[in-house]
Amino acid sequence: MNTVTLTVKKQPELYLECENVNTDAFAGKKAADIAKLGAYQGKEILTLGDFFTITGEAGATAADTKIIVNGDCTKMKYLGAKMTGGEMIVNYACDMYTGSWMKGGKLTVNGDVHSFCGLALAGGEFTINGNAGNYLGAAYRGDWRGMSGGVLRVKGNAGSDVASFMIGGEMIIEGDVDIHLGTHMEGGKIILKGNANRRVGGQLVKGEIYVFGKINVMMPGYKPVGEKEMEVDGTKATFVDYLGDLGERHPKRKGETVYGHLYMKK
Amino acid sequence: MSEYIIKNGHVFDPTQGIKGDKKDIAVKDGKIVDKVGSSAKVIDAAGKTVMAGALEVHAHVAGPKVNAGRWYRPEDKHFDSHKKPGITRIEGGKSIPTVFKTGYEYARLGFTFAMEAAMPPLYARHVHEEIHDTPIIDEAALPVFGNNWFILEYLKNHEVENTAAYIAWILRQTKGYGVKCVNPGGTEAWAWGLNCLTIHDPVPYFEITPAEIIKGLIEANEYLGLPHSMHLHQNDLGNPGNYKTTIDSLKLAEGIKATNNFGREQVLHSTHLQFHAYKGTNWGDFESGAKEVMDYVNKQKNLTIDTGNVTLDETTTMTADGPFEHHLHGLNHLKWFNVDVELETAAGIVPFIYDPNNAVFASQWAVGLEIALYAKDPMRCFITTDHPNAGPFTRYPRVYSWLMSKKVRDERLNSFKKADKVISATNLANMDREISLYELAAMTRAGPAKCLGLSKDYGGLKPGMNADIAIYNINPDKFPSSGPEIEKAFANVAYLFKSGKICVEGGKVVDMGHKETFWVDAKVKENKQVMHDVREKFLRYYSVNEANYPVPESYAPHQHIISVDATKA
Ligand SMILES: [Zn+2]
Numbered sequence: 007m008n009t010v011t012l013t014v015k016k017q018p019e020l021y022l023e024c025e026n027v028n029t030d031a032f033a034g035k036k037a038a039d040i041a042k043l044g045a046y047q048g049k050e051i052l053t054l055g056d057f058f059t060i061t062g063e064a065g066a067t068a069a070d071t072k073i074i075v076n077g078d079c080t081k082m083k084y085l086g087a088k089m090t091g092g093e094m095i096v097n098y099a100c101d102m103y104t105g106s107w108m109k110g111g112k113l114t115v116n117g118d119v120h121s122f123c124g125l126a127l128a129g130g131e132f133t134i135n136g137n138a139g140n141y142l143g144a145a146y147r148g149d150w151r152g153m154s155g156g157v158l159r160v161k162g163n164a165g166s167d168v169a170s171f172m173i174g175g176e177m178i179i180e181g182d183v184d185i186h187l188g189t190h191m192e193g194g195k196i197i198l199k200g201n202a203n204r205r206v207g208g209q210l211v212k213g214e215i216y217v218f219g220k221i222n223v224m225m226p227g228y229k230p231v232g233e234k235e236m237e238v239d240g241t242k243a244t245f246v247d248y249l250g251d252l253g254e255r256h257p258k259r260k261g262e263t264v265y266g267h268l269y270m271k272k
Numbered sequence: 273m274s275e276y277i278i279k280n281g282h283v284f285d286p287t288q289g290i291k292g293d294k295k296d297i298a299v300k301d302g303k304i305v306d307k308v309g310s311s312a313k314v315i316d317a318a319g320k321t322v323m324a325g326a327l328e329v330h331a332h333v334a335g336p337k338v339n340a341g342r343w344y345r346p347e348d349k350h351f352d353s354h355k356k357p358g359i360t361r362i363e364g365g366k367s368i369p370t371v372f373k374t375g376y377e378y379a380r381l382g383f384t385f386a387m388e389a390a391m392p393p394l395y396a397r398h399v400h401e402e403i404h405d406t407p408i409i410d411e412a413a414l415p416v417f418g419n420n421w422f423i424l425e426y427l428k429n430h431e432v433e434n435t436a437a438y439i440a441w442i443l444r445q446t447k448g449y450g451v452k453c454v455n456p457g458g459t460e461a462w463a464w465g466l467n468c469l470t471i472h473d474p475v476p477y478f479e480i481t482p483a484e485i486i487k488g489l490i491e492a493n494e495y496l497g498l499p500h501s502m503h504l505h506q507n508d509l510g511n512p513g514n515y516k517t518t519i520d521s522l523k524l525a526e527g528i529k530a531t532n533n534f535g536r537e538q539v540l541h542s543t544h545l546q547f548h549a550y551k552g553t554n555w556g557d558f559e560s561g562a563k564e565v566m567d568y569v570n571k572q573k574n575l576t577i578d579t580g581n582v583t584l585d586e587t588t589t590m591t592a593d594g595p596f597e598h599h600l601h602g603l604n605h606l607k608w609f610n611v612d613v614e615l616e617t618a619a620g621i622v623p624f625i626y627d628p629n630n631a632v633f634a635s636q637w638a639v640g641l642e643i644a645l646y647a648k649d650p651m652r653c654f655i656t657t658d659h660p661n662a663g664p665f666t667r668y669p670r671v672y673s674w675l676m677s678k679k680v681r682d683e684r685l686n687s688f689k690k691a692d693k694v695i696s697a698t699n700l701a702n703m704d705r706e707i708s709l710y711e712l713a714a715m716t717r718a719g720p721a722k723c724l725g726l727s728k729d730y731g732g733l734k735p736g737m738n739a740d741i742a743i744y745n746i747n748p749d750k751f752p753s754s755g756p757e758i759e760k761a762f763a764n765v766a767y768l769f770k771s772g773k774i775c776v777e778g779g780k781v782v783d784m785g786h787k788e789t790f791w792v793d794a795k796v797k798e799n800k801q802v803m804h805d806v807r808e809k810f811l812r813y814y815s816v817n818e819a820n821y822p823v824p825e826s827y828a829p830h831q832h833i834i835s836v837d838a839t840k841a
């Protein structure tokens with residue numbers, strides 16, 4: 007696997023749209039070619055070379071490519087977005103759309119990410135070693151197709167509207183979240199190690215939410231139906247099984263109505 | 273203004289019966305002329321196809337409903353909204369493009385005129401703001417009448433003269449072009465939680481039927497002698513078995529003759545017929561009713577239709593047929609927008625994915641193509657996608673490829689996941705017809721121009737007509753055989769002349785032209801009854817004052833007024 011290293015040398019005046027900073031866009035390119043890739047700042051198109059010092063070279067494919075980004079990325083959008091393979095490590099906080107629409111590979115951010123990151127994640131592993139903002143792993147604004155695959159893990163806290171419209175995959179939040187976790191969920195699995203504020207699983211059709219901590223105010227559309235002993239993300243514990251959201255439509259399978267599950271750790 | 277001579281192109285012009293002959297076209301002062309001087313700029317069109325600018329007869333491209341679609345669907349434009357080089361602005365949106373993209377895309381496809389198919393009179397200002405901001409193409413808008421309280425009250429007593437006077441008043445207030453009627457009575461019934469699924473279902477409270485509304489509006493339209501005919505979106509859209517209601521509706525035009533000074537021959541234009549040509553009782557036993565419907569249309573010379581071709585894309589449905597949008601939302605569970613427009617109409621919006629793997633959508637695709645292929649008279653059948661309802665208008669090149677090549681369309685048909693089901697439920701597999709370039713020119717130029725009452729200036733290349741000319745990279749002697757090649761050629765004109773100016777060159781927009789907004793000023797005898805009713809309704813029901821209702825001149829600074837005198841009717 008070949009490695010490309012990007013180091014921020016100049017801060018954008020506005021925000022920089024790094025749609026070309028991912029393993030797919032770099033694949034098959036040398037440092038000089040990568041420096042020529044475009045990056046929008048507002049309506050102007052500039053190049054990656056204007057903002058980054060670039061060394062090394064990419065592998066022949068995304069899967070053979072590793073990218074390391076150093077320096078302050080708080081004004082960089084779309085880092086690692088849409089990547090299908092390989093590996094990318096960002097050693098700083100970054101802005102919106104980081105790791106969004108990822109299909110494969112491994113993306114690690116050693117810092118915080120802003121809101122709207124990991125949108126509609128479809129595959130691969132996205133790990134945030136800091137905190138995340140709002141709409142983590144949600145659908146794009148207006149869209150109804152949220153995270154559908156892959157694994158998204160946040161070591162810290164996340165904001166509100168996390169995992170909206172989730173339809174597949176697995177999200178683990180090791181800290182706390184604010185309101186609206188898993189709204190409109192129709193599949194997939196959310197594991198919340200910390201606490202949630204309110205409105206967890208509102209209008210949830212299908213899928214599973216595991217909560218280790220407390221929910222400040224529970225949604226009224228959830229009904230306890232029993233207890234279950236389970237191992238969840240390496241922890242064995244007893245969970246109370248709630249069915250819901252009873253206020254939402256639910257599909258039928260073999261004549262039985264399929265509900266979503268909210269598992270609260272005892 | 274510059275003079276041009278377009279040399280050696282293969283010209284297709286049904287208004288003159290020219291079928292691909294090599295012919296030079298001269299342009300001067302925005303018009304086509306017999307000849308130009310030796311200093312005229314020469315455009316080499318050798319090996320290319322030359323047609324008049326195309327006319328869109330029915331699309332939803334401007335106004336509050338379209339804009340509601342834009343703001344509630346940010347996901348429609350997210351991946352394609354960067355500024356591109358050149359004089360164009362950012363072009364956002366796929367199924368509900370920005371006004372700028374709408375103008376550029378129509379121009380790149382070779383269009384020079386588009387009809388906004390549904391203008392709510394109360395929000396006419398918004399429609400005109402968007403029309404004004406849409407570059408290059410000329411436009412007009414049809415106010416909706418089929419569920420308007422005035423109309424329902426007048427036609428309940430068959431008061432055609434009052435109906436006509438009210439239509440004339442609305443056209444002037446809204447700078448409107450003609451009479452649109454969407455789900456007659458059904459949209460008003462929707463305000464009561466009901467619908468009208470046949471033409472004999474009574475409209476609650478008003479005690480009138482869709483049949484009376486349709487017939488009365490046709491008669492009022494001919495009383496006024498408007499350039500366009502009554503333009504109808506029939507009852508029971510999109511449901512299996514609806515072809516009977518469709519034929520019942522079309523029969524209402526029997527025996528009525530077109531009365532106008534614009535060369536228009538039809539008295540009823542039936543829109544997006546694909547959605548109204550279904551047999552069967554449910555989606556399980558669904559079958560195409562295109563043959564039955566088109567057999568009737570082919571016989572009746574006073575009808576025109578447009579197809580409403582499903583393009584198999586993700587799109588946004590939007591219509592004044594409020595109850596239908598609620599029904600759609602129940603089917604696909606996607607976000608639903610609904611609005612009531614006071615005494616006049618309503619609207620609904622739902623995103624929609626015509627998934628080719630689904631036998632129903634694939635069958636709708638087939639029905640749309642059958643409609644065009646069964647049409648005996650290409651001057652009375654126009655190609656539309658009811659943009660954006662059955663698909664975005666930017667897919668016209670693909671629709672043309674399916675209509676013009678049996679090979680391309682059979683490839684698509686046979687590669688459906690449920691091909692067997694689609695083939696047995698429709699007739700398309702047995703249809704060999706391929707639409708020729710000449711027929712295409714009739715279906716997209718000469719035909720719609722005549723239907724809209726614009727054939728004096730649009731739809732042909734006769735000297736004296738507007739120099740609206742589309743030149744395509746298509747050599748008729750070597751017509752492309754693959755779908756992508758046909759698409760590419762129709763998607764990017766080599767040149768587009770709009771009123772004698774080159775606005776697109778090599779698929780690239782190079783000039784914003786000088787677009788005009790068309791509307792119809794119909795003069796009628798003074799009608800105290802109608803003016804009294806207007807005053808009373810504004811005082812009692814409207815949320816706005818009558819004085820704030822009309823569209824001021826400043827909203828349509830480049831207006832082109834067509835005057836009609838109905839004082840002697
Ligand atoms: Zn319609």
Ligand SMILES: [Zn+2]
Pocket residue numbers: 330331332389543544591658661
């Ligand atoms: Zn329509």
